[in-house]
Amino acid sequence: MQYLFVAHLLVMILGPLIKMVLRIIGFGFVSYIGFNQIIGAGQDYMVSKMGESGPIIQNILGLAKFDVCVNIFFAAIATRFLLAGIDKATDRKRNQVWRKPGGTSIDA
Known part of the structure; x- marks a missing residue:
């Protein structure tokens, strides 16, 4: 009978x-698949x-390597969304790098 209580407790x-x-995992998987479908559809449309x-x-587009430009563009979009998702997941806001002169920053 002891095992029944332990099994019930574990359940x-x-x-x-x-x-x-x-x-x-399901939400992340659905988000990842959906994002890949959207990016893939955009690339297919452009091509x-x-x-x-x-x-x-x-x-002319072949000489200009337009397909490479499209891939770089969509990779940049994917990276931006990924970084935004990581910031949201860690609940961290970006620190402002630039400050206007005259405040607490040192004037050159």
Whole structure:
């Protein structure tokens, strides 16, 4: 009978904990998948519009490495969202780097 009480106690303690962890993982997973879908759709749209242009424009865009520019742009967006999410998760606000002259800063 002792094992029944211990098992019941473990279910009472671990049940809500496991549910909370699964909710957190599920929310993060859904957010990550949704964000990747949005970024992928944006990239596909840009590349498809680039492919619909004429052959001369395609050659110019190829020489300008427009596809690399698009990838860098979307990587910057993803990084910005990631950093904003980390700041929200840690509940930390960014410190202001620049201060107007005349306050507590040293004038040059």
